[in-house]
Amino acid sequence: MDISKRIIKHFKDSAELKLKVKDELAQPIAEGAQLFFDCVANDGKILCCGNGGSAADAQHFAAELLNRFEKERPGLAAVALTTDSSVLTSIANDYDFNQVYSKQVRALGLPGDSLLAISTSGNSPNVVAAIHAAHERNMRVVALTGRDGGEMARALHANDVLICVDAKSTARIQEVHLLALHCLCDVIDYLLLGE
Numbered sequence: 001m002d003i004s005k006r007i008i009k010h011f012k013d014s015a016e017l018k019l020k021v022k023d024e025l026a027q028p029i030a031e032g033a034q035l036f037f038d039c040v041a042n043d044g045k046i047l048c049c050g051n052g053g054s055a056a057d058a059q060h061f062a063a064e065l066l067n068r069f070e071k072e073r074p075g076l077a078a079v080a081l082t083t084d085s086s087v088l089t090s091i092a093n094d095y096d097f098n099q100v101y102s103k104q105v106r107a108l109g110l111p112g113d114s115l116l117a118i119s120t121s122g123n124s125p126n127v128v129a130a131i132h133a134a135h136e137r138n139m140r141v142v143a144l145t146g147r148d149g150g151e152m153a154r155a156l157h158a159n160d161v162l163i164c165v166d167a168k169s170t171a172r173i174q175e176v177h178l179l180a181l182h183c184l185c186d187v188i189d190y191l192l193l194g195e
């Protein structure tokens with residue numbers, strides 16, 4: 001396959017997956033936005049985590065909530081747990097990489113706060129551990145996953161929200177995750193500000 005054809009196939013595959021999953025994801029994304037809206041409207045904060053590209057997604061989402069998305073509004077309380085290299089390296093060095101997010105959730109999380117947990121496989125142990133830590137702190141969870149939702153789907157409670165992209169490719173799942181995160185921002189702003 002020539003290189004242009006290869007690139008065009010990526011665009012087609014990405015667009016086709018987004019169209020394929022739009023109807024099944026609309027409801028869980030709406031529920032996730034409502035959960036986060038209720039959280040910040042009641043003075044809670046949103047802690048966000050993931051690995052690799054999903055760490056970037058966690059930061060991207062936290063920045064759009066804390067600063068702004070598309071409209072002027074007060075900053076919303078969102079914190080990415082992926083950014084402080086001193087915290088991350090000390091936990092990984094002294095304990096275990098699997099605890100880099102759960103230890104932060106236990107330290108920072110309060111009842112009424114919420115967790116955005118992102119993993120395309122649904123199986124990253126540090127993200128699964130963050131979900132368990134959030135539950136210990138009486139926090140609700142929005143999980144963004146792929147494939148069959150993996151261990152994360154099994155760890156969720158009934159009042160959590162699972163947004164699972166039914167696909168196998170990590171890159172394609174991440175591309176839908178980014179769209180889902182922008183939908184969450186848009187709906188949170190709509191609930192706050194109206195049209």
Ligand SMILES: O=C(CO)[C@@H](O)[C@H](O)[C@H](O)[C@H](O)COP(=O)(O)O
Nearest residue numbers: 051052053054119120121124170171
């Ligand atoms: O962005 C990519 C691949 O597109 C990678 O950095 C990817 O995020 C990393 O391999 C992650 O460690 C994968 O973890 P997960 O999505 O299974 O939780």
Ligand SMILES: [Zn+2]
Nearest residue numbers: 053170171174
């Ligand atoms: Zn990637």
